[in-house]
Amino acid sequence: MNSHDKSRYHEVHARSLADPEGFWAEAAREIDWIEPATKVFDRSQGLYGRWFAGAKVNTCYNALDRHVANGRADQVALIHDSPLTGSISQFTYAEMLREVQALAAVMQDFGVAKGDRVILYMPMVPESMVAMLACARIGAVHSVVFGGFAAKELATRIDDAKPKLILSASCGIEPGRIVKYKPLLDEAIKLSTAKPDACIILARPQQECELIEGRDHDWAKLRSEALAADKKADCVAVDATDPLYILYTSGTTGKPKGVVRDNGGHLVALKWTMENLYGVKPGEVWWCASDIGWVVGHSYIIYGPLLHGATSIMYEGKPVGTPDAGAFWRVISEHGAVALFTAPTAFRAIRKDDPEGSFIRKYDLSKLRTLFLAGERADPPTVEWAEQQLKVPVIDHWWQTETGWCIAGNPVGLGLLPVKHGSPTVPMPGYDVQVVDEGARPLPAGTMGSIVIKLPLPPGCLPTLWQQDERCRESYFADYPGFYKTSDAGYMDEDGYVFVMGRTDDIINVAGHRLSTGGMEEILASHPDVAECAVLGINDTIKGEVPCGLIVLKSGVTRDHAEIEKEIVKLVRDKLGPVAAFKLAITVPRLPKTRSGKILRGTIKKIADGDEWAMPATIEDPTALDDISTALKNHS
Numbered sequence: 069m070n071s072h073d074k075s076r077y078h079e080v081h082a083r084s085l086a087d088p089e090g091f092w093a094e095a096a097r098e099i100d101w102i103e104p105a106t107k108v109f110d111r112s113q114g115l116y117g118r119w120f121a122g123a124k125v126n127t128c129y130n131a132l133d134r135h136v137a138n139g140r141a142d143q144v145a146l147i148h149d150s151p152l153t154g155s156i157s158q159f160t161y162a163e164m165l166r167e168v169q170a171l172a173a174v175m176q177d178f179g180v181a182k183g184d185r186v187i188l189y190m191p192m193v194p195e196s197m198v199a200m201l202a203c204a205r206i207g208a209v210h211s212v213v214f215g216g217f218a219a220k221e222l223a224t225r226i227d228d229a230k231p232k233l234i235l236s237a238s239c240g241i242e243p244g245r246i247v248k249y250k251p252l253l254d255e256a257i258k259l260s261t262a263k264p265d266a267c268i269i270l271a272r273p274q275q276e277c278e279l280i281e282g283r284d285h286d287w288a289k290l291r292s293e294a295l296a297a298d299k300k301a302d303c304v305a306v307d308a309t310d311p312l313y314i315l316y317t318s319g320t321t322g323k324p325k326g327v328v329r330d331n332g333g334h335l336v337a338l339k340w341t342m343e344n345l346y347g348v349k350p351g352e353v354w355w356c357a358s359d360i361g362w363v364v365g366h367s368y369i370i371y372g373p374l375l376h377g378a379t380s381i382m383y384e385g386k387p388v389g390t391p392d393a394g395a396f397w398r399v400i401s402e403h404g405a406v407a408l409f410t411a412p413t414a415f416r417a418i419r420k421d422d423p424e425g426s427f428i429r430k431y432d433l434s435k436l437r438t439l440f441l442a443g444e445r446a447d448p449p450t451v452e453w454a455e456q457q458l459k460v461p462v463i464d465h466w467w468q469t470e471t472g473w474c475i476a477g478n479p480v481g482l483g484l485l486p487v488k489h490g491s492p493t494v495p496m497p498g499y500d501v502q503v504v505d506e507g508a509r510p511l512p513a514g515t516m517g518s519i520v521i522k523l524p525l526p527p528g529c530l531p532t533l534w535q536q537d538e539r540c541r542e543s544y545f546a547d548y549p550g551f552y553k554t555s556d557a558g559y560m561d562e563d564g565y566v567f568v569m570g571r572t573d574d575i576i577n578v579a580g581h582r583l584s585t586g587g588m589e590e591i592l593a594s595h596p597d598v599a600e601c602a603v604l605g606i607n608d609t610i611k612g613e614v615p616c617g618l619i620v621l622k623s624g625v626t627r628d629h630a631e632i633e634k635e636i637v638k639l640v641r642d643k644l645g646p647v648a649a650f651k652l653a654i655t656v657p658r659l660p661k662t663r664s665g666k667i668l669r670g671t672i673k674k675i676a677d678g679d680e681w682a683m684p685a686t687i688e689d690p691t692a693l694d695d696i697s698t699a700l701k702n703h704s
């Protein structure tokens with residue numbers, strides 16, 4: 069018998085597709101509902117139906133209160149480990165609940181009620197978890213904005229979400245520099261038209277900040293007053309279909325998409341994954357080394373582990389340089405983590421600094437059972453290196469901000485399937501993954517095409533985009549009627565393994581961060597000297613891909629090219645943020661185009677990556693490609 073035969077996966081997946089309502093109704097028994105669903109799946113609601121219609125629930129209750137009531141009060145809920153500040157702290161479930169009750173009461177004093185939006189522009193500190201759960205407790209909708217975004221990006225999100233309140237901090241901490249959040253927040257509020265009523269600011273000891281009279285309030289003062297007065301907000305019952313959070317993700321234009329997550333489906337799906345996909349038991353220590361600004365952080369630093377009664381590690385540090393390539397192994401051994409979830413880019417960085425894995429052998433990793441990778445395609449050399457060094461299963465899994473949890477993975481809890489390098493393994497329950505051609509016709513095994521998911525999507529996936537049903541329909545459901553378009557391309561093999569090979573749109577993946585090249589082109593085009601531009605992702609040994617901007621200057625511009633290129637790099641950092649890792653702007657005399665005017669991005673990318681390429685038959689001016697080759701060579 070091989071491991072394939074021992075896994076319950078095939079039976080479970082088949083049952084989830086044959087009887088989705090029965091399958092998810094059974095999974096829903098793990099959740100404490102205030103009122104049960106009248107319909108497990110109501111096809112008449114929303115863009116493709118809604119899960120757990122009619123049910124009333126509270127996400128914070130399921131993450132905290134019920135564990136405190138059921139014997140986990142003194143168990144550690146959160147370990148905060150920050151090599152960047154040299155501190156480690158812990159919160160039991162009871163302590164976390166007390167913090168959340170108090171902050172939720174403070175938010176209510178500011179008039180925040182069910183359905184109101186609250187933006188969090190926060191670093192990786194315990195208060196971020198407190199804030200997210202406090203929103204969930206009172207039915208407010210949080211929207212966390214990643215700290216590596218610039219003021220303009222924050223302003224766009226403020227204008228879209230129209231928050232009543234913003235919670236932020238004086239600073240984030242990056243290796244070697246303090247990122248002052250407060251000036252970025254002030255600038256963003258200045259740029260936005262939807263002004264919040266108030267801001268609550270966490271003053272970190274590393275950075276002082278000025279509070280604006282009448283608008284800004286000191287977090288620590290509000291907290292201590294609320295605790296002294298024994299203020300406690302109760303859990304507010306919300307509909308299972310009410311939004312828990314909005315998380316913005318790059319769209320194909322500069323305007324990000326506000327992915328909505330509902331309460332009920334999210335609870336059921338995430339709770340199911342902790343044991344069945346990740347193989348983690350309540351009470352065990354789990355570590356997701358992402359940022360709370362990404363969906364991975366929402367699902368597996370905050371909600372998944374707490375819904376499951378596990379202990380979650382929140383890490384404010386990097387895989388290398390804080391202080392060395394042993395940082396991850398120190399955290400695992402010190403806190404006894406049974407699983408680590410991170411991005412392949414982190415492992416590429418560790419491998420570069422410690423190719424022999426000598427740091428790994430300095431630590432006791434005996435509790436570590438599994439390494440999970442996601443956020444970008446896990447390249448086989450990285451997976452192989454991790455397997456050899458750690459000697460535990462290394463599981464790539466594929467998901468998207470929109471789905472909120474794994475589309476394809478290897479279900480440890482159901483029984484591991486054989487690993488095939490380069491594949492995130494098989495579709496998870498509820499996901500009917502298919503590969504189709506442009507006419508939505510299914511393609512045979514082994515043939516590349518568009519990866520789509522037959523509707524309905526399982527619980528936990530996006531019901532819509534924030535106040536943009538039509539954009540959601542057009543973006544995801546219009547091109548392949550009856551299916552969700554992932555915008556990922558790839559194939560499935562004879563065994564049903566999924567291979568995700570690239571995007572079908574302009575999104576690139578830089579160190580696990582999803583970015584729109586179209587959005588970057590809008591920034592480049594705003595430079596007064598730029599006539600035309602193209603941004604494309606080129607291969608990078610650590611980050612996977614990095615953006616490269618090609619610019620054509622307006623005729624008559626005689627300024628030094630290098631100076632203009634520097635200005636453009638700064639412009640992207642100032643407008644989009646450091647997270648874009650945009651460091652390469654190259655001036656070219658013209659952009660290679662087809663006779664119909666389309667920029668030949670694919671060919672440019674091949675040249676930049678040093679891959680084989682052929683002259684496209686439709687090219688307007690073949691010499692334009694020589695110009696590109698020369699310009700790239702001069703910059704390398």
Ligand SMILES: CCC(=O)SCCNC(=O)CCNC(=O)[C@H](O)C(C)(C)COP(=O)(O)OP(=O)(O)OC[C@H]1O[C@@H](n2cnc3c(N)ncnc32)[C@H](O)[C@@H]1OP(=O)(O)O
Nearest residue numbers: 215216242358362363364411414443467468579580646647
């Ligand atoms: C499955 C669905 C999904 O895909 S959800 C997304 C999953 N993705 C992830 O979890 C991201 C994984 N990547 C990482 O955690 C980081 O890239 C790791 C591997 C830790 C490396 O970090 P780092 O060396 O800082 O590189 P980077 O490319 O992330 O950063 C580029 C520049 O941005 C900065 N930055 C980063 N984070 C922040 C932040 N929170 N606040 C302010 N600035 C930030 C970095 O300092 C870096 O700046 P600089 O250019 O070096 O000056």
